[in-house]
Amino acid sequence: MNCKSYTVFDINKTFYHLPEQTYTKTFLNIFFDICEIQRREMEKEQQNNNNSLSRIDSIYKKTLERIDNVTHRYLKEVKLGANEKELEQWNQYVINNLNIDNIKIFQESNNDKTQ
Numbered sequence: 001m002n003c004k005s006y007t008v009f010d011i012n013k014t015f016y017h018l019p020e021q022t023y024t025k026t027f028l029n030i031f032f033d034i035c036e037i038q039r040r041e042m043e044k045e046q047q048n049n050n051n052s053l054s055r056i057d058s059i060y061k062k063t064l065e066r067i068d069n070v071t072h073r074y075l076k077e078v079k080l081g082a083n084e085k086e087l088e089q090w091n092q093y094v095i096n097n098l099n100i101d102n103i104k105i106f107q108e109s110n111n112d113k114t115q
Helices: 024-047 053-081 084-098 102-114
Strands: none
Touching: 024 053, 024 084, 024 102, 053 084, 084 102
């Protein structure tokens, strides 16, 4: 059995009506990356087993539960991005797993706009 998965956000369901702050894009991209990390873990789990359709469904449901738990924790800890110390720790989690430094990317983007 061959399974493919993708991390996709439905803008109508995931859009935050946040005032634009220097950390807003960083906050949102880290949220997306956390979901991507969980998706990749799910794919690894599916590849490591000879899976039936029911097993794949079970792995998928567990992944959705993990995503829900980790993103709720993220939202609580970073206070929608305003808690800089926690945002940096979650950014490090993304760096460790995806090699993406969202703080650096969006600091450079913000600096380009002010020049």
